[in-house]
Structures are given as C-alpha cells and as structure tokens.
Amino acid sequence: MNCKQATRLLSERQERTLSRKEQMALKIHIMVCRGCRNFGDQMTALRSFSKSYSKARASTDHNAGDKNEP
Amino acid sequence: MNYAPTSAQQGPDNPTSASELLADSQFLQELRRQMVKFARLQLQDDDQAEDVVQEALAGAMKNVGSFARKSALKTWVFSILKYKIVDALRYRQRIIVTSELADDEQREQQFMDSLFKSNGHWHSAERPSSWNGPQGGVQSEHFWRVFDACLNGLPEKQARVFMMREFVELESEEICEQLALTTSNLHVILYRARMRLRECLENNWFDVPREGP
Numbered sequence: 001m002n003c004k005q006a007t008r009l010l011s012e013r014q015e016r017t018l019s020r021k022e023q024m025a026l027k028i029h030i031m032v033c034r035g036c037r038n039f040g041d042q043m044t045a046l047r048s049f050s051k052s053y054s055k056a057r058a059s060t061d062h063n064a065g066d067k068n069e070p
Numbered sequence: 071m072n073y074a075p076t077s078a079q080q081g082p083d084n085p086t087s088a089s090e091l092l093a094d095s096q097f098l099q100e101l102r103r104q105m106v107k108f109a110r111l112q113l114q115d116d117d118q119a120e121d122v123v124q125e126a127l128a129g130a131m132k133n134v135g136s137f138a139r140k141s142a143l144k145t146w147v148f149s150i151l152k153y154k155i156v157d158a159l160r161y162r163q164r165i166i167v168t169s170e171l172a173d174d175e176q177r178e179q180q181f182m183d184s185l186f187k188s189n190g191h192w193h194s195a196e197r198p199s200s201w202n203g204p205q206g207g208v209q210s211e212h213f214w215r216v217f218d219a220c221l222n223g224l225p226e227k228q229a230r231v232f233m234m235r236e237f238v239e240l241e242s243e244e245i246c247e248q249l250a251l252t253t254s255n256l257h258v259i260l261y262r263a264r265m266r267l268r269e270c271l272e273n274n275w276f277d278v279p280r281e282g283p
Contacts, residue, residue, distance in 0.1 A: 002186075002189060002190030002191050003186060003190055003191045003192045004182070004186045004190035004191075005190065007261070007265070008257075008261055011257070011260060011261040011264050011265075012257050012260075012261065014260075015235075015242045015256070015257060015260065016242070016257075034197070035192045035197035035198050036192075036198070038197075038198040038199055038200050038201070039198040039268070041200070041201065041202075042198055042201055042268045042271075042272075043264060043268075045201055046236070046264055046267060046268060046271075047236060049209070049217060050236035050237055051236075051239075052209065053214070053217070053237060
C-alpha cells in the first residue's frame with residue numbers, strides 16, 4: 001500500500017466500513033508512515049470543524065455584530 | 071458554547087423571549103446575515119441564497135412560540151435553513167454537466183501529481199504535518215475566516231458534496247440519490263474535497279508561524 005491508496009481509505013472510512021483486509025493493510029502503513037498518520041487525524045479534525053462550523057460562525061459573528069452599530 | 075438544546079435541563083423558561091428576539095431588528099438582521107452567508111457558501115448563488123433564508127425565517131416566525139432560548143432558536147433556525155438548502159440543491163442536480171468532466175479530471179490529476187510522487191508516496195514537502203501544534207485547538211474567528219476561504223476555494227461540485235455530507239450531515243445514499251452519483255463517484259469527490267481542504271488549512275493556518283502564545 002502506498003500513501004495515495006492509504007489516504008483514499010482514510011477518507012472513505014468516514015462513509016463505509018473498511019474490509020478486514022483493508023483495515024489491516026492500512027494499519028500497517030500507518031504504523032510506518034507519519035504523513036498518513038497525520039492525514040488520518042486531519043480527516044477526523046475536518047469532520048469536527050464542519051460540525052462546529054455553523055455554531056461557531058453564529059456565535060463569533062454574533063459577538064462581532066454586537067460591537068457594530070449602536 | 072453551551073448551546074445544546076436539551077429541554078430537560080432547561081425547564082419552561084420565559085416563552086416570549088424567542089419571539090421578542092425575532093422582533094428585535096438588530097438581532098434579526100445579524101441572524102439573517104449569518105444565514106445568507108452560510109447559504110451562499112453552499113448554493114454559490116446569491117439570489118437563491120436570499121430565497122432560502124427568506125423561507126427559513128418565515129418558517130421560524132410561524133413556530134417561534136416554542137423556542138425560549140436564543141441559542142436554541144439559532145440552532146433551530148439553522149437546521150430549517152439546512153433543509154431549505156437541500157431542497158434547493160435537489161433542483162440543481164442537472165447542473166453537473168458532463169462536458170466539464172474532462173477538464174475536471176485533468177485538474178485533479180495535476181493536483182494529485184503535485185502531492186504524490188509517481189510511486190504514490192508523498193512528495194516530502196507535501197507530507198501532512200501534525201495539527202496538534204500551537205495552532206491546534208484554536209477555533210478562533212480568524213480560524214473560521216481561513217476555513218471559509220478554503221471552502222470557497224474548492225471546485226463547486228466538491229464544495230457542494232462536501233457540505234451536504236459534513237454540514238448538512240446527509241448519509242452517502244441520500245447524496246447519491248439527490249445528485250445522481252454512484253457510490254464510488256461520491257467517495258472520489260469527497261476524497262478530493264478533503265484533500266484540498268486539508269492542504270489549504272495546513273498551508274494557511276496550521277503551518278503558518280505566528281507570534282505570541
């Protein structure tokens with residue numbers, strides 16, 4: 001498995017359960033590849049950013065809005 | 071922050087406060103502005119964004135009596151807006167024209183080649199870094215501006231699919247059905263969108279040295 005294939009699976013596992021074979025190959029790759037390990041963490045981070053996006057936007061914009069116009 | 075609308079722990083507080091809020095023109099304007107922004111990002115069409123926001127607000131006005139807290143009201147108004155956006159997107163599926171596809175493919179190929187060597191391993195300069203550094207957990211207003219800019223930089227189809235999946239939180243099957251995509255199309259589009267987003271965030275936020283704590 002190379003990094004291109006590993007990153008593809010790291011994205012895809014957010015939509016589907018990987019097969020045992022895929023999971024195993026991915027696990028081995030991740031163990032030796034820091035870049036892909038970071039990529040995996042980043043996929044999780046992207047999801048959580050997206051989840052908090054509208055809430056964070058609403059609250060920061062609102063606070064910012066309070067300062068505008070009397 | 072503590073926005074979770076669990077009515078159990080709230081009890082029945084003042085039932086008029088939400089309707090007062092919607093009558094407060096400054097609050098309403100601000101809310102409307104945030105909604106339009108959110109809708110524009112996803113629809114990439116100003117008129118249509120205004121329309122869905124109008125509809126969502128009208129819906130909110132009708133049922134406002136049931137919402138006591140400001141944060142709950144906001145969460146709720148945004149969830150109505152999400153459904154309106156999905157409705158609008160549904161009418162647009164035909165816009166994904168096949169003639170664009172050849173260009174798309176070439177562009178994606180180039181992007182991937184810029185990240186990976188021919189053996190499929192990262193170019194050393196492109197290897198993802200850890201996001202746990204000082205820029206890590208900081209989801210400041212500045213961070214969200216960068217995030218917005220990165221979202222805006224995605225090719226339209228990728229942005230739309232990504233937002234349906236991650237913002238509106240639709241399941242894969244629903245998105246495939248609505249946009250007439252196969253499952254593997256969907257996986258590829260999401261992969262590309264995430265690839266670009268993470269690249270953009272890393273270059274413009276996480277790897278940018280900043281002064282101060």
